[in-house]
Amino acid sequence: MMIDWTLQIPAVFDVGHIFLVTLGFLLLVVLLLKRTPSEPLPAEDDKKSETGASETGEEAPAETAAPPSIKSSQPDSALQLLSLLQKEARLIDFVQEDLTGFSDEEVGAAARVVHQGAKKVVEKHFTLAPVRSEEEESTLTVDKGFNPQEVQLTGNIAGEAPFTGMLVHKGWRVEHITLPQMVEGHDVTIIAPAEVEV
Amino acid sequence: MSEETMNSEYDQEAQEQDRETTAEAGAAYSVGIDLGTTHCVASYVDNRSDELDLVHELFPIPQLVGQGSVEACEQLPSFLYQAHPSELAEEAIALPWASQPDALVGTLARELGGKTPTRLVSSAKSWLCHGEVDRYEAFLPLESPEEVEKVSPVDASKQYLNHIRDAWNHAHPDEPLEEQDVVITIPASFDPSARELTAEAAYSVGLHSVTLLEEPQAAVYSWIKTSGKDWREKVTVGDVVLVVDIGGGTTDLSLVSVVEESGSLELRRVAVGDHILLGGDNMDLALAYRLKAKLAESGKQLQPWQVNGLTHGCRAAKEQLLSDDTIDAVPITVPSRGSKLLGSTLRTELTRAEVEETLVQGFFPEIEVTEHPMQARRGALKKLGLPYASDAGMTRHLAAFLNKHRNALSEGEPDDDDADGFIQPTAILFNGGALKSPLLANRLLNIINRWIETAGGEPARLLDGADLDLAVAKGAAYYGNVRRGRGVRIRGGVASSYYVGIESSMPAIPGMEPPLQALCVAPFGMEEGTEVEMSEEQFGLVVGEPVQFRFFGSTIRREDAVGDMLEHWEPDQLEELPEIEVTLPVEGDRAAGDVVPVRLEAKVTEVGTLELDAIPVEGEGRWKVSFDVRQK
Numbered sequence: 141m142m143i144d145w146t147l148q149i150p151a152v153f154d155v156g157h158i159f160l161v162t163l164g165f166l167l168l169v170v171l172l173l174k175r176t177p178s179e180p181l182p183a184e185d186d187k188k189s190e191t192g193a194s195e196t197g198e199e200a201p202a203e204t205a206a207p208p209s210i211k212s213s214q215p216d217s218a219l220q221l222l223s224l225l226q227k228e229a230r231l232i233d234f235v236q237e238d239l240t241g242f243s244d245e246e247v248g249a250a251a252r253v254v255h256q257g258a259k260k261v262v263e264k265h266f267t268l269a270p271v272r273s274e275e276e277e278s279t280l281t282v283d284k285g286f287n288p289q290e291v292q293l294t295g296n297i298a299g300e301a302p303f304t305g306m307l308v309h310k311g312w313r314v315e316h317i318t319l320p321q322m323v324e325g326h327d328v329t330i331i332a333p334a335e336v337e338v
Numbered sequence: 339m340s341e342e343t344m345n346s347e348y349d350q351e352a353q354e355q356d357r358e359t360t361a362e363a364g365a366a367y368s369v370g371i372d373l374g375t376t377h378c379v380a381s382y383v384d385n386r387s388d389e390l391d392l393v394h395e396l397f398p399i400p401q402l403v404g405q406g407s408v409e410a411c412e413q414l415p416s417f418l419y420q421a422h423p424s425e426l427a428e429e430a431i432a433l434p435w436a437s438q439p440d441a442l443v444g445t446l447a448r449e450l451g452g453k454t455p456t457r458l459v460s461s462a463k464s465w466l467c468h469g470e471v472d473r474y475e476a477f478l479p480l481e482s483p484e485e486v487e488k489v490s491p492v493d494a495s496k497q498y499l500n501h502i503r504d505a506w507n508h509a510h511p512d513e514p515l516e517e518q519d520v521v522i523t524i525p526a527s528f529d530p531s532a533r534e535l536t537a538e539a540a541y542s543v544g545l546h547s548v549t550l551l552e553e554p555q556a557a558v559y560s561w562i563k564t565s566g567k568d569w570r571e572k573v574t575v576g577d578v579v580l581v582v583d584i585g586g587g588t589t590d591l592s593l594v595s596v597v598e599e600s601g602s603l604e605l606r607r608v609a610v611g612d613h614i615l616l617g618g619d620n621m622d623l624a625l626a627y628r629l630k631a632k633l634a635e636s637g638k639q640l641q642p643w644q645v646n647g648l649t650h651g652c653r654a655a656k657e658q659l660l661s662d663d664t665i666d667a668v669p670i671t672v673p674s675r676g677s678k679l680l681g682s683t684l685r686t687e688l689t690r691a692e693v694e695e696t697l698v699q700g701f702f703p704e705i706e707v708t709e710h711p712m713q714a715r716r717g718a719l720k721k722l723g724l725p726y727a728s729d730a731g732m733t734r735h736l737a738a739f740l741n742k743h744r745n746a747l748s749e750g751e752p753d754d755d756d757a758d759g760f761i762q763p764t765a766i767l768f769n770g771g772a773l774k775s776p777l778l779a780n781r782l783l784n785i786i787n788r789w790i791e792t793a794g795g796e797p798a799r800l801l802d803g804a805d806l807d808l809a810v811a812k813g814a815a816y817y818g819n820v821r822r823g824r825g826v827r828i829r830g831g832v833a834s835s836y837y838v839g840i841e842s843s844m845p846a847i848p849g850m851e852p853p854l855q856a857l858c859v860a861p862f863g864m865e866e867g868t869e870v871e872m873s874e875e876q877f878g879l880v881v882g883e884p885v886q887f888r889f890f891g892s893t894i895r896r897e898d899a900v901g902d903m904l905e906h907w908e909p910d911q912l913e914e915l916p917e918i919e920v921t922l923p924v925e926g927d928r929a930a931g932d933v934v935p936v937r938l939e940a941k942v943t944e945v946g947t948l949e950l951d952a953i954p955v956e957g958e959g960r961w962k963v964s965f966d967v968r969q970k
Contacts, residue, residue, distance in 0.1 A: 220407070227404065233679045242680045249685040253673045256654075318409075325429035326406025333405075335453075335675065 216328050220319055223331035224265070229257025232331065265319055271311030280307050365519045365547070367510075368818025369397070370556070371502060372523050372811035373536070375463045376586030376619060377413040378498050379811035380506070383819050385519070392819060394563070394812050399505050401444030405430035411445065412808070414501065418459040418494050419447035420479065420487050435508040441497040452646055456482040461587055462494035464615055464724050467525070467532035469916040480723070495539040503543050516544040519821065521814040525590045526552035526610035526833055529891065529915050530948040531965030537945050550946035551817050553810050554581035554592035555607055555828050557769035560813030562826060564803045569826075570603055572801060573765060578608075578747065579801065580763035582736070582782065583810075584770040589614040589732060591739045593746055593761065594828060607830030609743035609761075610893060614735050616727040618772035624696050624730070625652035629670065629686055644684060647672035655688040656697070660775035666690050702781045703731045707789040708758050710738040733785050740789075742894060742910075762795040767804060774806050831865040832942055835898050837912065839888030840875070854888070856904040856912060860940035860948060862896040869941035870900045876937055876955060882930035884921045887963075891915050900940070920952045920963040938963065 225231040234254050239247055262268070271290050274280050282291055284301035290311065293303060322328065365385060372379040380397040387393065398410035406429055419442045421431075431446075433439050442450075451458025459478045466473060468491075476488035489497075499522075506515040522545075524536055533550055540548040551559075558581060562569045573579065577596040583589065591611030597604050626649040630640050640648070651670035658668050667689040674682035711729035727735070740760035747761070766783060773779045779800075787797040805812065820827050837856035857875050864870065879885050890912040898904070904912075924930045936952040943949055950963035 223404070230673055230679050233673075233677045237678065237680050239680065246680050246683075249669075249671050249683045250673070250679045252669060252671045252685075253679065253683060256671075320403050320407040320409035321400075321434070323406040323408065323429050323432040325432075326427070328406075 216322065217319060219328040219331055220322060221261075221265075223328070224261045224319075225258060226332045227257075228261050229254045231258065265317060266314050267316035269313050269315050271313050272307055274307050274310070276307050276310055278307055279304060365517060366513045368519045368521065368815050368822075369506070369515060370521045370523070370551075370811045370814025370816070370818060371499070372553070372556070372808075372814060373463065373495065373498060374416055374585060374810075375461055375588055375617070376416055378416055378502060379413055379808055380502055381808065381811040381815040382518075383815045385819060385822060392563070392816070394815060396808060396811070397506065397509070399444070399502060400434060400508070401501070401505075402431060402433065402442070402446035403444075404446060404449075406432075408434060409445075414444045414498065415448040416443075416460070416462065416498055417448040417451055418443050418462070418489065418497055419450045419454075420457045420459065420482075420489070421450070422457070433504070435504050439504075440500065443497055443501050453643070455479075457486055459489060459494050461724060462491045462498075464587060465491035466495060466535050467528050467613055468724060469529070469531075470725075473531075473535055492535050492539055495536065496542050499539055499545065500543045503545065516546065518547075519818040520545050520548045521551050521556075521818045521821075522548055523551050523553045523556045523810050523814050525588055525613060526554050526592050526607075527590060527613035528552075529834075529965075530836070531916060534947045534965055537947050548945060549818070549821065551814050552592065552607070552610065552830070552833070553585075553590050554583050554610070554769070555594070555830065556810045556813030556817065557581055557583055557767060557804065558594055558605065558813065558828060559816045559820065560809035561767055561801055561804050563812065563816045564805070573603070575603065577764045578761065579765045579767055580740075580786070580798070581767045581769065582773070583768075584732065584772040585617045586619045586771070587615060587617045589616050589727075589735065589770075591736065593743060593763065595747060603826070605826060605828040607828055607833070609739075609746040610833040611735075611739040612893075614727050615724055616730060616732065616735070618770065620730060621697050621701055621772060622649050622653045622656065624700060625649075625656060625688060625693065628692055628696050629688060633684075633686055638684070640684075643675065644672050647684075648686075652688060656693055657775070659688065659690055659693045660697075660777045663777075697778065698781055701730050701732050702778060702785065703733055704785060705731065705733050705737065707737045707740065707760050707793075709734055710741070711735050733782070736782075736786070737789070745894070746896075760789065760793070762790045762793065763798045764796065765801050766798050767801045769804060769806055769809050771807050829865065831863040831868075832860060832948060833862075834891040834893045835862040835895050836860040836940070836948065837890040837892070837898075837904065838918070838938060839890060839914075840903075853905075856890055856907065858898040858900055858902040858904070859938050859950060860942070861899055862892075864940070864942050866942050866946055867944045869939060871939075874901050874937075875903070876935045877952070878933040879920060879922050879936050879952060881922045881928045881932045881934055882924045884919050886917045886919045889915045889918045889965075916965060918950065918963050918965055920961055922952070922954075922961055926957075936961075 222232065226233070230250075230253055234250055237250075272280070282293065282301060282303045282305070286301065290313075293305070294308070295305065297303070367382045368385055369380060369382040372381075378399070380399060382395055382397055383392050384395075396412055398412055399414040400408055400410040401414055403409040403411070405426065421442055426442075428438065431439060431442055447458070451460070456479060462478065465471065465478065471477065471491075473491050476490045476493065478489055478491065478494060479486065482488070503515045520540065522536060522540055524533060528536070537548060537550060558579065565572055573596045575596055575598045579594040579596070581590075581592045581594060583591070589611075591614075592607055593609040595606050595608045597606055626645055629648055629652065630645055633640060648670065651672060655668035655670050659665055667687045669685060669687045671686075672684040673679055674684075676682070711727070711731065711734045729735070737760070740763075741758070744759045744761050763786070766786065768779055768782075773782070783798075783800055790797055816825070819825065835858055837858050840855045840857055841852045860870065877885075877887075892898075892907075892912045895907075895911055922928065922934055922936075928934060935955045937955060939951045939953055941949045941951070952961045952963055953959070
């Protein structure tokens with residue numbers, strides 16, 4: 141790939157960011173594989189099931205800890221999201237292309253399409269909030285009993301909580317999802333139909 | 339209502355009974371429907387809640403947003419798509435309440451129509467008040483191939499209401515929309531026949547207790563609701579509020595005066611503007627064509643679909659440029675249609691200078707108040723189409739409106755000594771998405787205030803706190819509640835006085851048309867639910883044959899009373915409306931060909947429509963005079 145990283149035109153940022161954007165969405169897709177659309181997010185459910193489990197645990201102490209249940213993925217909502225990202229942001233078209241041989245200006249123009257569309261999809265269907273409200277690169281303390289799903293420790297992890305460290309990334313939490321409802325029987329694997337102009 | 343029932347003794351009683359039953363049962367909700375040219379919005383208030391904490395709820399309308407994909411959105415785009423039988427899979431267009439809906443409306447309809455315009459019905463509302471077409475005739479989409487199923491403007495409006503009704507009933511199975519107080523908004527400039535057609539579309543989908551409300555009034559109601567108790571402090575007796583409502587496709591102007599009536603503040607709508615087919619969509623289009631020309635200069639010719647994409651891009655870019663002065667240019671990209679995105683994506687940019695020149699100077703030119711819209715010369719052969727405003731200068735339309743209604747507050751005939759004068763509003767309320775931009779809103783406000791200050795008046799203040807996109811629907815829902823006797827009501831009545839043309843009998847003079855007189859049958863400001871004494875003048879109706887009358891309206895002659903006969907008038911005082919027609923059936927002792935003398939009586943219904951009846955001078959009966967919405 142021929143990219144001149146020293147280029148001074150701002151198009152460069154697009155190239156760098158587009159990979160982040162793409163990566164971000166693929167991660168979102170993976171996240172959604174585990175959830176069905178328009179359902180309450182699992183935070184509360186998890187708490188309920190936790191208390192439920194502890195109650196039953198007390199009643200039946202003889203049972204050994206059951207292996208964690210692994211949910212099978214529900215591809216429908218992932219396909220739906222891909223379809224939205226393709227329709228609004230042309231994400232699949234973009235990812236499927238070979239960028240070799242295109243100038244940064246051309247990549248930049250396409251990146252704007254992807255960025256604008258993806259932003260629209262994300263803002264419309266997801267309510268996002270940072271996991272930590274502190275400024276990035278500031279020092280913070282992670283208290284005892286922290287949720288390792290929310291805060292991931294890296295680097296020199298040793299000793300007992302509280303841990304003091306620098307906030308590298310503030311994290312993102314999806315507070316609310318609203319995806320369009322799907323009509324039963326509609327083939328969701330067609331994320332973009334072939335278009336024939338007659 | 340079929341033609342038959344409209345021309346004979348009609349089912350008005352049945353409708354009134356329906357209305358009473360609903361009122362008795364005490365509808366749970368007041369539902370406001372903004373049946374817009376480009377979007378419909380529905381809002382409601384719970385009639386059972388306390389007046390002081392009435393909560394407005396927007397009713398998000400579930401609709402197809404893609405094939406097989408349903409989502410509830412704040413707005414239902416007012417588009418109807420007539421799909422080819424094999425174009426869409428059955429399950430692709432199913433809705434939660436119908437596996438095979440009667441019609442495809444909303445977001446998906448608009449999207450499909452963007453690619454296949456010959457199957458898309460749009461702007462049905464503008465056709466509803468277009469006097470030169472038969473509004474019952476199925477002719478939309480215009481210029482589409484013969485095999486595309488056509489609908490009439492009334493049918494299209496019916497389909498939007500039908501969708502909203504089904505959506506509501508799906509969400510509120512115990513409180514069907516048919517049993518709620520429904521208020522549908524219409525442009526203040528709608529003529530009597532367009533009002534009646536709107537009401538008819540509502541009846542035909544079972545909404546019998548419907549009331550019509552003018553959109554600028556709805557905006558005022560919404561403002562009153564938002565201001566809460568404070569509204570009485572924001573306006574005072576003697577204030578004249580100018581409402582400027584720039585929607586997607588139309589611009590609607592009204593004047594509301596604040597008066598004192600038995601010790602309390604009262605609002606009166608004193609003037610409405612003409613129907614101006616000019617709105618925010620024109621602005622986006624103007625920008626897109628400007629960019630198209632710019633690209634053409636650099637040798638790039640655009641396909642129609644690219645212009646379409648450019649228009650979408652311009653809408654977003656315009657909003658960005660108008661809301662943030664630190665940006666000088668916004669890039670616009672139109673992706674290729676094929677899967678190859680790179681290399682074939684069209685890229686251009688919209689600059690601040692372009693937006694200012696096209697929108698600010700093009701649509702809001704800095705003019706004097708004496709400058710009025712330029713009339714384009716009409717070609718002899720005019721293609722059938724909507725009568726779009728030929729002058730895009732909003733300020734010129736506004737200047738003409740203020741000048742035309744310079745005597746709106748005083749009784750008596752327009753004072754011709756002061757032909758260049760204008761009414762000076764003391765407060766201004768904006769509505770419509772186009773005025774969300776502070777740049778455009780301030781520009782408009784400054785121009786109006788410069789006119790006022792030049793004339794030696796006090797500058798008008800802006801009434802703030804309005805929700806420019808949703809105010810009309812919200813105001814309509816609030817009005818439904820006001821009609822139940824809660825809160826302040828804007829009085830206005832009919833915005834025009836109406837006249838029947840009578841050719842005077844005189845010896846024929848070659849080359850001269852017999853002089854026409856105009857008999858006033860409904861006075862300006864006649865209120866909903868009132869009727870006026872029938873006129874003295876008698877007309878001879880031939881039994882068994884439709885008899886037509888010429889029909890006129892005037893928004894500036896406020897002093898004429900029922901029965902007044904005008905011998906002459908200034909050409910701009912009376913506007914000719916589509917003809918009206920009545921047929922007396924052959925029955926009883928009336929034989930075909932007999933001439934029966936009748937008088938005309940006018941009534942403004944609770945719904946907000948004007949009704950004219952023909953009543954025989956001798957004998958029983960009452961026949962409806964229908965607004966002839968059919969083309970001759």
